[in-house]
Amino acid sequence: MSEILLKLEGVHTHIGQYHILQGVDLEVPKGGLTVLLGRNGAGKTTTLRTIMGMWHASRGKVSFAGDDITAAATPDISCAGIAYVPESMGIFSDLTVRENLYLAARAGEMDTARLEWIFGFFPALKKFWNFPAGNLSGGQKQMVAIARAIVEPRRLLLIDEPTKGLAPAIIQGMITAFRELKETETILLVEQNFNFVCSLGDTVAVMDGGRIVHAGMMADLAADQELQQKLLGLSLHVHQ
Amino acid sequence: MLTTLLSGDFPRSRALSVLLLLVLVGLALAPFLVHGARALNVAATICIFVVLVASYDLQLGYTGIVSFAHTMFYGIGAYGVGIALHAMGPGWGPVALGTAAALAISLVLALVIGLFSLRVRAIFYAMITLAVAAAFAVLASQLSDITGGEDGRSFKVPEILQPSFRLMDGEILGRAIDGRVVTYYLVFASALALFLLMLRIVNSPFGRVLQAIRENDFRAEALGYRTVVYRTLANCLGALVATLAGVLMALWLRYVGPKTTLSFEVMTDILLMVVIGGMGTLYGAVVGSALFILAQNYLQALMGQASEALSGVPFLSQLFHPDRWLLWLGVLFVLSVYFFPTGIVGKLRAGALARSQKSP
Structure with a gap:
């Protein structure tokens, strides 16, 4: 079992009157690429922004390399080695x-x-x-x-929906880039495009309603169409 | 050498280069090109406002800080030197002491205002600076024993800057080299040095961070930059340069009063000059200041000539009557904002960029 670089334990985040994250538990192992999947409004972007300290968690704990960064300021989190691609x-x-x-x-x-x-x-x-x-x-x-x-x-890259609005040819170039990048960097990638990440991800977490509803190996999810249908409401065959 | 002098920030437009060169040569040779106290006063005012407007652009255009307290720092500089010279008599000692005291007061005020209020939203910060500036203006007029109140203070400047001083016998190009010419070149050289210093600041890595903060402070923080610290530093730098502009104005006018430095009219003039010239381009401060101050001083006379020439035409002669110069100044401002939304410098640079991209 590889070392855990980033860990979220029961993280809740409120934005104004809205309760967006409702107890997120997430582990990102050191090395490789972890994918955070989920439909629109599931709380993926809020999760990344909470990790970066842009919105502070109202409850729960965020640890990075063993250090508690729950209440840390964004510049300090960046200087600790987390890069964020919004x-x-x-x-x-x-x-x-x-x-x-x-x-x-x-x-x-x-x-x-x-x-x-x-x-x-x-x-x-x-x-x-x-x-x-x-x-x-x-x-x-x-x-x-x-x-x-x-x-x-950097010790960890947080990348939020890099393929959003891009042409398929450019997405193909991104796949090649990420495949090489994950050999040297630890990446937490938020995506909605399952086809883009299914061959890239090592581990995967699926979000819904502000919680993680599934966590495991990407290869297992990619092979299990029934689970995809259940978690993401899609079939890989339909989208290929 | 030019690259070093301009910190690699060239005008990037032929028309703009010509315009800037015209202003530079015009100001450098002003005492010999124009005669009469008024023309030289206009040239000196342009020099000082270039510095003042550029320092405001450092805050507004480069960092996105909307402040209404800029004239307060300008006033602190002018009052610092004015009060010191009035109390201690003419000499460079009082000038140095007044300048140092003014810089220290401005630095502390800018630091306190910045650290306490730059965390809040831009509109609240603008309101806070407005309140502080208004309070300072009231304080300056109330402390009449020190400041001279509403009447202000007249004072004597060091001998070399006094009109009766003669640097040399005879004349150069029909102009006697008296204390006014010496003062003008002190103002011109200081303004040029301060402008080049600001050009260096905005083109340094620090300046790039300021631009990043202006565009998106969250993204800048995500790169590890403490935006409040950078904003406060920009606020302090702008305040210090505005203070030095105030010192120059006091030395030039040999007078300091609330109307010439602390009034809200001066603040709106600065805002107009930044917008007309182009925000986020220090060269915009040069173009905006030159055009605005020339219009402020000569539009009325120009309209008088136009009105005379059109005396046979009933409606037009009335329309161009010199008394309506403020109306036309307003119309010119509206037109410039309409046709040059990114300011004159922004428009000229965009045009040059579009042409360079079209050409093979």
Whole structure:
């Protein structure tokens, strides 16, 4: 059994009068890719934002590498080694691609070898290096957001719906990138697109109504159409 | 060298480069290009407002901080030097002491206002700064023994800056090099140095973080940046530069009063200059200040000439009557916002970018 890097125990989160997370229990093992699946409004994005301290848990505990980060401030959580790629291509559109990545390089300078490694996944970034990120296409903006998260080695990447609104050809490129990324990084990936993640994920958790309703190995879920139907209301065959 | 001087932030538009060069050369040679006290006063006011507006843009345009207390810091600078020179007599000692005291007071005030209120929403912060600035203006007029109240204070500046001082015998290009010319070049050189310093700040990694915070503070925090700290630092920097602009204004006018520094009219003028020039572009401060102050000073005279020329046409001569210059200034502002929503600099840069992307 691999070491647990991130652990949520009975986490509740309220946003205003709404009780969004209602006792989330989630474990992310060190190394590999964990997928957080669920329909719209299940609480996936809120889970990531609660981990990042953007919304603090009203009850429960969030531990990262053994440290309690439940009440920690977002910058401290980031400095502890968690990178967050928000949904909707969360880039700084007025800044250039270079400046977007430079912001994430807390060491001050970007490692050239690591940059070349990133350009290997996303060649378009090299081409548009000095262009305002706001002028890029949707797929390229998503590449900037992911590249920003990995410009320095992190202990955990939280990635929120990276394929949202992207063309199938770009999604295929993302699959290749994530397959290579998960060899060196620990990733918690939120997705609705089951086809995208079923071949990528090592472990999976399914959310519904603000709770985790299933947790296990992705290979088991991918092989069990009845369970998919029950948890996600879909059949892999229908969506392939 | 130019890259270092401009911190790599070039105008990125030919029209803008020409415009900026015109302003720079015009201001650099103003004492020899124009004659008369009024014209030189306009040039010096432009220099000082370039600094003041740029320091406001550092807060509003680069960091997204809406503050109405900028004139308060400007006033602190002017009053600091004014009170010191009035109390201690002319000399560089009082200038240095007044400037240092003003900078210290501004720093403490900006720090306190920032740390206590930059956590709240932008609109609440704006309201807090409005209240603090109004309270300070009332305080300045009430403490008449120190500040001179509503009448303000006139004072003597160091000898080299006094109009009776002659730096050399004879004239250069028909202009005697007196204390006013010396003061003008002190203002011009200080303004240029402060502007280049701000250009360096906004183009530094610190400046990029400020822009990131303006665009999305949650994302900036997720990258590990404490946005309150950065906002407070930007607030302090803007306040300190505004204080120095106030010092320059006091030295130029040899007078300090609530109307010239602390009034809400000055604050709205600064806002208009930032919007007209273009927010988030320091060059916008140059263009906005130059156009606005020129219009403020010469539109009335220009309209008088237009009215005279149109004296035979009944409606138009009345429409361009010099008394209506404020109405036309308002119309010009509305038109500039309508046609240049991103400011003149934003529009010129966008045009240049579009042309460069079209060309193969």
